[in-house]
Every structure is written in C-alpha cells, then in structure tokens.
C-alpha cells in the first residue's frame with residue numbers, strides 16, 4: 001500500500017486582503033499527482049513559493065484542497081480526517097515549540113494530546129530524546145536551546161506518538177552544516193530503524209540528494225520531474241567538462257570554437273573566465289578525442305576536469321534558473 005497517494009490535487013488561494021485587487025487568486029498547487037511508498041524517504045524539492053508547504057498541509061489535513069484527492073496511510077484526507085491525523089506526525093516550517101516549557105514538557109504535552117497512556121508516554125519520551133541526543137537537555141527550558149537543538153526537539157515531538165508517516169517541512173532550514181548533518185542522521189535512523197515513511201520538503205539540493213529514495217521537483221505548483229536522485233541526474237543533464245587552454249593569441253579562440261562546433265557529442269559550450277565549459281553526454285568517452293584534436297589544431301590544453309551533474313544542474317535544466325535565482 002502507498003503511504004501517500006495524491007491524485008490531480010489542486011489548491012487555489014484567493015487573496016482577499018485590501019491590498020490585493022479584487023478576484024486575485026494564486027494557484028499554489030496545480031494538478032499534481034504522485035505517491036510515496038511505505039518505508040520511503042521522499043522529498044518535494046523546490047524554490048520559495050513552489051507549493052511545497054501547501055501540499056504538506058493538505059496531506060496533514062490542515063488545509064482543504066480545491067480539487068483532487070489525497071490519501072495518507074490509506075485514509076482519505078477529507079473523508080477520514082481523524083484517521084489520517086492519528087497516523088501522521090508533522091514538523092512545521094515555522095517553529096512551534098513552547099519556549100517557556102522544558103524539552104521534556106513539550107514532548108509530554110504533545111504525547112498527552114495524542115492520548116498516550118502514562119507508561120507508554122514515559123518510555124516513548126525517553127526513546128525520542130535519546131534518538132535526537134537531547135537527554136542531557138531534557139529538563140532545560142527550550143528558550144535556552146540553540147536553533148539546531150530546537151529543530152531536533154521538534155523532530156522528536158513529531159515522532160513521540162509513533163506515526164506511520166512523518167511530514168517534515170524544511171527540517172534543516174537556516175541551520176549550519178553540522179546541525180544539518182545531525183538532523184539528516186536522525187531522519188535516516190527514524191526511517192531505517194523505526195520503519196517510518198518520511199516525506200519532507202526542502203530547497204537544499206544536497207539534502208534531497210543525500211536523504212531521499214525519490215525526489216519530486218516542484219516548481220510553480222507543479223511537479224516537473226519525479227524520480228530517484230541518481231536517475232534524475234543521469235537522464236536530464238550532460239556532464240560538465242572544463243578545459244583550460246593557454247590563450248597565446250586571439251586566433252586560438254576561433255580555433256577552439258571551430259573545433260568544438262565539429263564535435264557532435266558537444267551539446268553546448270561557453271567561455272567563462274578563461275576556461276571553456278562543455279556540456280557533453282558521457283564525457284569520459286570523449287576526452288581523448290578532444291585532446292587529440294586540440295593538439296592537431298595547435299591548441300595547448302593546460303588542464304581538463306570533469307564534473308558529473310548535480311541536482312542543481314537538473315533544476316536549472318528544468319526551470320532555466322538556479323534555485324537561488326527564483
């Protein structure tokens with residue numbers, strides 16, 4: 001059974017603020033369909049405003065879709081709201097802890113809301129505190145926690161009632177590299193050791209790449225590509241080959257351009273700060289030929305480097321811009 005099943009889902013917001021023109025609407029989610037299998041870590045990757053949070057909120061029954069259907073843990077998000085809520089945990093993009101309480105008190109409050117009996121509550125709280133390595137800080141006020149510690153506590157809280165599916169909205173937003181890696185390891189642990197299905201949103205390419213079995217790239221409310229990170233990378237972009245050429249005089253620039261135009265395996269090329277960047281499919285198979293031809297036409301190649309495409313390159317190919325440019 002799929003843990004999450006989304007079919008032709010749409011969410012339209014109407015903007016009724018006095019600043020907005022009458023009738024202005026935003027199509028935040030635009031006819032998306034996808035599913036997440038049990039036991040997967042799945043990410044929606046996309047820039048600000050892509051529709052990631054809106055999608056998660058619909059799945060968590062916090063927002064009603066405009067049209068389409070969605071099921072979580074086998075339950076319909078509209079018709080079986082309570083059953084969905086019992087099956088999920090959610091960590092919001094915006095911090096949602098009570099900073100006047102300790103870490104343990106925050107967890108306890110949450111566990112009570114889910115109706116966990118006393119003994120189970122105690123055991124589960126100890127376990128999740130140890131999972132995110134906050135045992136020592138359990139009885140410290142959350143107002144004294146660092147940003148990374150708060151995020152860890154939120155993940156612990158999202159899991160304290162042992163949901164089948166855990167939704168994480170931008171779990172590492174704004175954290176430093178070290179805290180981010182720690183959170184990644186907890187997410188992996190929850191998935192591998194507790195068999196929790198995890199669906200997260202992120203705009204960090206490396207996060208989606210490192211954690212996820214599959215990634216959906218979301219852009220302007222649509223899912224423009226969906227696959228395993230490796231497959232996305234290999235099916236969408238060429239390798240990037242960088243040549244450093246000794247530019248002794250201007251005629252060499254023309255020679256280089258002439259040479260590159262003749263190779264049918266060179267999909268595209270550009271000059272950048274004295275280097276030539278080539279987009280080549282399976283570049284490693286063509287390096288020898290490029291070097292040989294360069295030497296024949298009298299070009300001195302000082303260095304060659306080959307880079308495999310990243311998810312960032314895939315994103316640029318699909319949307320025409322880098323994530324930061326959106």
Ligand SMILES: Nc1ncnc2c1ncn2[C@@H]1O[C@H](COP(=O)(O)OP(=O)(O)OP(=O)(O)O)[C@@H](O)[C@H]1O
Pocket residue numbers: 013014015026027028046047048049050051052053054055093203
């Ligand atoms: N409550 C709302 N009312 C009106 N428009 C909204 C509302 N919430 C979101 N939007 C709009 O819907 C679109 C999608 O927003 P959403 O928050 O789902 O994107 P996101 O991918 O989560 O972005 P971010 O990376 O910034 O969190 C945006 O254009 C946003 O301005």
Ligand SMILES: [Mg+2]
Pocket residue numbers: 052053054093169
């Ligand atoms: Mg968001």
